[in-house]
Amino acid sequence: MALVFAANLSELVEDEPLPVKLGEEHIALYLLDGEVRATHNVCTHQFALLSDGYTEDGCIECPLHQGKFDIRTGAAVCAPVTQPIRVYPVHVEGDAIMVDL
Numbered sequence: 475m476a477l478v479f480a481a482n483l484s485e486l487v488e489d490e491p492l493p494v495k496l497g498e499e500h501i502a503l504y505l506l507d508g509e510v511r512a513t514h515n516v517c518t519h520q521f522a523l524l525s526d527g528y529t530e531d532g533c534i535e536c537p538l539h540q541g542k543f544d545i546r547t548g549a550a551v552c553a554p555v556t557q558p559i560r561v562y563p564v565h566v567e568g569d570a571i572m573v574d575l
């Protein structure tokens with residue numbers, strides 16, 4: 475387990491993904507129904523940052539070709555994406571969001 479500080483909880487807004495770079499990893503943080511979630515931030519189709527896209531119904535829509543991923547599971551749910559994105563366990567300690575890389 476490698477818990478890494480990612481952001482402060484107060485920086486997160488519901489339905490507005492927050493991009494963070496943890497070492498070499500592009501991560502997107504989300505506040506989804508009051509719970510903090512973390513996914514890899516790069517689409518598995520081509521290079522696009524998912525945090526530039528939109529959230530809807532628990533999914534993040536890629537800004538480039540509108541593929542969708544389930545934020546909770548990382549599953550690819552809408553063409554043209556077929557490969558899932560990685561999701562990361564999150565621990566909230568006070569105002570600190572810690573991501574388990």
Ligand code: FES
Nearest residue numbers: 517520536539541
């Ligand atoms: Fe994300 Fe094409 S780059 S759907």
